[in-house]
Amino acid sequence: MAYLWSLAALIPLDNYGHYIHWGVIDLSVANFIVIVLMILTFIAALFLPFPGRNRRKESQ
Amino acid sequence: MTTAEIERQWTTRLRKRVAGHLPPEKLLPDTQPAYVSSWIxxxxxxxxxxxxxxxxxxxxxxxxxxxxxxxxxxxxxxxxxxxxxxxIFFFAMIVHLWGKFFMAAWRGGRSLTWVTGVVTFLASVGTAFTGYVSQTNFDSQWISTQAKDGINATGVGSIFNVLNLGQMLMWHIVLLPLAAVILTTIHVLLVRVKGVVPPFEDEKGTTK
Amino acid sequence: MSTKPFRPDVDAPKYEGKYAPYDIIKEGTIAIVVVGLLVVLLATLFGSPDERAITIKTWSNADPVDFATTALGELNGTTITAQYGAPYNTAAPGQNLGPLKLAQFAGVTIPVNTVRDFVIDPLSSQPYNKNLSAALAQWKGASAAQQSSWVSNYTKGASKMTWSNGTITVPATNTGPVPTMINSLTAMARSGALDQALVTGGGFYTTNYTKPLLFVADGTYLANLAQKQHLLGSQWGMMNETGSYPGQAWLWLYTFWYQVSPFSSSSNADVQVSALMGLLSLLLLLVPFIPGLRSIPRKVKIYRLIWREYYRS
Structure with a gap:
């Protein structure tokens, strides 16, 4: 276990960040990734078929 | 003690109200309407x-x-x-909020569910903020000395001192989490009481 | 029952269709396991940032002139804290939202007198030193006019301030005890004693770092480090984190307003942006009750995707 703890950060993100400038917008790459992932997740949730709803039945 | 007296007891009345609004099969349902079928x-x-x-x-x-x-x-x-x-908490909560907005999930007497959800979001932002200023590192030094101006300008800074570590830590680990958990509980119970919002009638118009 | 017309954005149609099995306890358990694994994975991969806190000791050793200039600013009343207003002092009326002076109305609840709290009291807490004791005695015995004349004479030469051989030197005359006070405070800062003197102002225990944080924020050292980390307000810093970590991305709208007119150039930006965000939060809260706003989902029709199976059947 101690070995696992010492690995606490395999890819530490402590170096100075990168930033995206676009007009007035000034975003860190990390935040940009989070926001893009959020939008992609939302879109995926809308479009991907939800499993296990084929055996629908009258129950009430 | 007569039955009528027992019926009038606060305890009896509260139990009956709770059981009426939230019977066990509503609190822990085993089925959902068929339209509840989306990753959202x-x-x-x-x-x-x-x-x-x-x-x-x-x-x-x-x-x-x-x-x-x-x-x-x-x-x-x-x-x-x-x-x-x-x-992940904020990530999921924001996607949840988008989803509920586009379903207009406040319909059918569910406006309080929406309201408690938004208040929970705002309380969570405050909880996270007090965590950032309680880190006892460079981050908390910078965030607290910056945030003080915004908070002081509204007059709230006169009682909510972001430079006071002890105060911020108390808010972060006692007051705001308590608020967030209570709000979340109310929110979830409201969802259980009211059920999941049905789809819009749309052109089909068969469900009325 | 009510004969009110059906309002599609307020009322929900009664559902009389099919029900399907749904195991919410199983769903919740799966969610906890998946989120738990994801959290451990992200924590193991990326860790979390922890830039060490700066101290007045590191600041004054890295840049003694910036420290001494700030210390002088606390004496001559030109620092941010000295000119702040409520809740620290009455030096300024503070920001106003139209006719509302909210900060001033709330009053001075965390009194900070920069001359006393940041200079005189810490110096007085030092062990006996002949020069310093004489300087403090001279300061305390002088009239306010005399004090301000010494400080103002010293300030005139402060732009030529130099640091060499452990001494702050300013080319100025008729400065009374001010050079000794500034030099003693700088020496005190460089030893780490000022960090302690500022936090222990209230006695043995403390959990309150208001004074040292205000002092540190008055200098340029903290802000320069923050600028390198892209944390300044003008850099959308409110949502950024040290290093390359994601920050409080949910504050994007709050920090956005500071970047655009009229807020970017307003002296009341803080209270204006707070008020605007309060108003927008209220709008979000009241969406179900606001005609027009609450019709957006029905008109955008994203719900057709969510409930596509329902509409197909």
Whole structure:
């Protein structure tokens, strides 16, 4: 276990960040990734078929 | 004591009200309307799961106190889980909010569910903020000295002093989590009482 | 029952269709396991940031002139804290939202007198030193006019301030005890004693770092470090984190307003942006009750995707 703890950060993100400038917008790459992932997740949730709803039945 | 007297008891009346609004089959349902069939429905429970992780990691951090994580690699790891569960918490909550907005999930007497959800979001933003200023590192020095101007300008700074570590830590680990958990509980119970919002009637118009 | 017309954005149609099995306890358990694993994975991969806190000791050793200039600013009343207003002092009326002076109305609840709290009291807490004791006695025995004349004479030469051989030197005359006070405070800062003197102002225990944080924020050292980390307000810093970590991305709208007119150039930006965000939060809260806003989902029709199976059947 101690070995696992010492690995606490395999890819530490402590170096100075990168930033995206676009007009007035000034975003860190990390935040940009989070926001893009959020939008992609939302879109995926809308479009991907939800499993296990084929055996629908009258129950009430 | 007569039956009528028992019926009039506060305890009896409260029990009957609760049982009427939230019978066990509503609190823990085993079926859902067939329209509840989309990945968008998983983000509410994901938010709650992330909140559980936030609280669990927070409890572990609390055991050894606010500065343990600076000097212990285990502590730092637990802090990392605290940070990432917060990121997932907000991630899931915002996707949940978008989903509920586009379903107009406040329809059919569910406006209070929406309202408690938004208040929970705002309370969570405050909880996260007080966590950032309680880190006892460069980040908290910078964030607190910056944020003070915004908060002081509204007059709130006269009682809510972001430069007071003890005060911020209390808000972060007692007051605001309590608020967030109570609000979340009310929110979830309202969802259970009212059920999941039905689809719009749309052109089909058969469900009325 | 009511004969009110059906309002599609307020009322929900009664559902009389099919029900399907749904195991919410199983769903919740799966969610906790998946989120738990994801949290451990992210924490193991990326860790979390922990830039060490700066101290007045590190600041004054890295840049003694910036420290001494700030210390002088606390004496001559030119620092941010000295000119702040409520809740720290009455030096300024503070920001106003139209006719509302909210900060001033709330009053001075966390009194900070920069001359006394940041200079005189810490110096007085030092062990006996002949020069310093004489300087403090001279300061305390002088009239306010005399004090301000010494400080103002010293300030005139402060732009030529130099640091060499452990001494701050300013080309100025008729400065009374001010050079000794500034030099003693700088020496005190460089030893780490000022960090302690500022936090322990209230006695043995403290959990309150208001004074040292205000002092540190008055200098340029903290802000320069923050600028390198892209944390300044003008850099959308409110949502950024040290290093390359994601920050409080949910504050994007709050920090956005500071970047655009009229807020970017307003002296009341803080209270204006707070008020605007309060108003927008209220709008979000009241969406179900606001005609027009609450019709957006029905008109955008994203719900057709969510409930596509329902509409197909």
């Amino acid at each position: 429905y998983v983000f509410g429970v994901t938010t709650i799961a992330a909140l559980s992780m936030v609280i669990l990691s927070g409890i572990i951090l609390a055991i050894r106190g606010p500065q343990w994580w600076h000097s212990s690699s285990i502590g730092h790891f637990i802090n990392s889980t605290h940070l990432w569960s917060v990121e």
